[in-house]
Amino acid sequence: MNDLIGQISICIERGKVNKAAPYPPDMREQDGADELTKQAIDDGIDPNEILHGCMMGMQKIGEKFSRNEAFVPELLMSAKAMTAVMAHLKPFFQSGNVKRKGKFVIGTVAGDLHDIGKKLVAMVVEGNGWDVIDLGVDVSADKFIAAIDEHPGCIVGMSALLTTTMVNMEKSIQGIRAKHPGTKVIVGGAPLSTEYANKIHADGYAADPQGAVNLLNGF
Amino acid sequence: MENKKPDICAALACEQPKNAVPIWELEFHLWNCFSPKRVILGTEFLTLSSGDQEKTLHENAEIMFAVSRELQFSALTIPGGYWEIAPGVPAYYWLPDEARIEQTKILKRVVSDNLMLMAVTGGVLAIPEANDYISFSTKLLEAPEEIDDLAQRCWFQGIEQGKKFSDLGVEGLITASDIAENRGPYFNPEQLRRFIFPYLHKWALEVKSLGVFPILHTDGNVESCLDEIAQSGISALQAIDPVAGMDIIRVKNRIGDKVCLCGNVDCGLFLNGTPEQIYKTTTDVLQACKTGGGFVLGASNVIQPQAPKENVLAMIEAWRHYGSYKPVTDKRL
Numbered sequence A: 001m002n003d004l005i006g007q008i009s010i011c012i013e014r015g016k017v018n019k020a021a022p023y024p025p026d027m028r029e030q031d032g033a034d035e036l037t038k039q040a041i042d043d044g045i046d047p048n049e050i051l052h053g054c055m056m057g058m059q060k061i062g063e064k065f066s067r068n069e070a071f072v073p074e075l076l077m078s079a080k081a082m083t084a085v086m087a088h089l090k091p092f093f094q095s096g097n098v099k100r101k102g103k104f105v106i107g108t109v110a111g112d113l114h115d116i117g118k119k120l121v122a123m124v125v126e127g128n129g130w131d132v133i134d135l136g137v138d139v140s141a142d143k144f145i146a147a148i149d150e151h152p153g154c155i156v157g158m159s160a161l162l163t164t165t166m167v168n169m170e171k172s173i174q175g176i177r178a179k180h181p182g183t184k185v186i187v188g189g190a191p192l193s194t195e196y197a198n199k200i201h202a203d204g205y206a207a208d209p210q211g212a213v214n215l216l217n218g219f
Numbered sequence B: 001m002e003n004k005k006p007d008i009c010a011a012l013a014c015e016q017p018k019n020a021v022p023i024w025e026l027e028f029h030l031w032n033c034f035s036p037k038r039v040i041l042g043t044e045f046l047t048l049s050s051g052d053q054e055k056t057l058h059e060n061a062e063i064m065f066a067v068s069r070e071l072q073f074s075a076l077t078i079p080g081g082y083w084e085i086a087p088g089v090p091a092y093y094w095l096p097d098e099a100r101i102e103q104t105k106i107l108k109r110v111v112s113d114n115l116m117l118m119a120v121t122g123g124v125l126a127i128p129e130a131n132d133y134i135s136f137s138t139k140l141l142e143a144p145e146e147i148d149d150l151a152q153r154c155w156f157q158g159i160e161q162g163k164k165f166s167d168l169g170v171e172g173l174i175t176a177s178d179i180a181e182n183r184g185p186y187f188n189p190e191q192l193r194r195f196i197f198p199y200l201h202k203w204a205l206e207v208k209s210l211g212v213f214p215i216l217h218t219d220g221n222v223e224s225c226l227d228e229i230a231q232s233g234i235s236a237l238q239a240i241d242p243v244a245g246m247d248i249i250r251v252k253n254r255i256g257d258k259v260c261l262c263g264n265v266d267c268g269l270f271l272n273g274t275p276e277q278i279y280k281t282t283t284d285v286l287q288a289c290k291t292g293g294g295f296v297l298g299a300s301n302v303i304q305p306q307a308p309k310e311n312v313l314a315m316i317e318a319w320r321h322y323g324s325y326k327p328v329t330d331k332r333l
């Protein structure tokens, strides 16, 4: 692998955003994801390779998180570094030179305002090469349906943290299936389980962000 | 009427109460299910005229006291200060600051010495609400000195609030500080040592110096830092979150001699479980935790308004069978 790509991957994994960023302390004064991506593009490196480096970094931190070796704030920093890379890649996505794996629409279901888990899933999925549309929290069935109208062919992800709101997943899935029968829906969140996901006819349940990536990549 | 305060005082001091395991809910939303009259709080309270507000505070106090007696509570958490569960969406269980103070005064007169009053007054940082956690998390890593300031301010405000409520006769102060999620602490060990435990310690000492019990509420899995929690000087730990895999027996074995445990019937089970399940879980929790005292029975977190009242009654029924400390043959309370 190209050395620059390797470094970008490390910056993502460690959450090194740019040269000015004081975190992580042992990488102070070094170029971050921002500068290295710019350099890679200037050097004519294929943007697809850059995206691949980004994915590798995000996958590593995602796996560490799954193994309980990384904390939420660290994952959020990795996501911030990834955003710096994505900003440089945006023109290539727009021109079609870089292809993403697909579109993933995600939201926390109606009545539920827990944001963090959903956000982490969105970030890790994006870092793994998907175009992510984050609808935020308290997302009604209608909003999910409107997003599918806008992004045909997308896969939908729903998060719920409350016993009182996980029932809203079922309602949303029914609404989606009525209008877009082929749309795949995956679900996750603390009170959920594979059994519950099966009961409400979701296409998959993931316990954590890496699990969500694995499901998406398997469709 | 039986005075239930001595029992909870004993439990919070990690001793065995004379009569029974005390019952206390961190936040109870079912007042209206157990009363012909209605508790009015939050946004609805704001719509009342000032005369009606005054009347309502008296009625609220009467209802809360009557229901607490019916449900055998030993303590009552007064409604909280304003907090938003989303931008512009206030939580249910709150009153505006002045009304909260007034409600506390009235409650104190009504409950007198029969019940302990508890108040959430804060003191220690937690996982932030809404979208604030993103900039908070960035600062944790990039600008930790800003988090030092935040922690200091949070502690200071907690103490100020705490003093106010202890002057009004509140005897248990709670810092509702979720420091963990299902997998473990939100903060890494270094951050816990810098931003959480020193403040928890200072807060506990200060609260104790007011003659009041300092209580930490935290959700999530805090198994990896139970020793630090026990050493902080708090009187009680509330939640012992079963959703996050916290096993109250293990917690009791590790720190039960230093910290009173409050919980931990899964608040989710109150919503979707049956009375039989609640009865069984409560029985298990009581049998595991009551020996030697230092235990207060309750849900792990808020009992939300959608919970059927039968589930609350099932918890009380289990307590009637297994909650007594009295050495008699028929121990039913």
Ligand code: B1M
Residues within 6 Å of the ligand: A072, A106, A111, A112, A113, A114, A115, A116, A117, A118, A120, A121, A156, A157, A158, A159, A160, A161, A162, A163, A164, A186, A187, A188, A189, A190, A191, A206, A207, A208, A209, A212, B027, B085, B091, B127, B128, B129, B130, B131, B132, B133, B178, B180, B181, B182, B219, B220, B221, B239, B241, B242, B243, B244, B267, B268, B269, B300, B301, B302, B304
């Ligand atoms: C699409 O595919 C996927 C795949 C995987 C997916 C996925 C989607 N979504 C999530 N995942 C998975 O991947 C993520 C990363 O590993 C994981 O996501 P998590 O969200 O689980 O994990 C995050 C990384 C970190 N975890 C969290 O952020 C949740 C942590 C705990 C402590 C929690 C918090 C922080 C909060 N809360 Co609340 N809160 C609790 C939580 C306790 C717990 N044991 O989980 C829980 C969820 N809360 C609860 C409650 C009761 C409440 N909360 C409330 C409010 C809040 C805060 C706003 C204060 C805050 C949220 C802050 C925020 N900015 O999001 C209230 C409800 C507000 C509302 N309408 O939504 C309120 C009702 C309290 C009240 N007094 O009003 C409980 C729910 C009980 C139940 N069974 O219903 C609770 C389990 C606590 C407990 N001890 O019982 C996986 O689940």
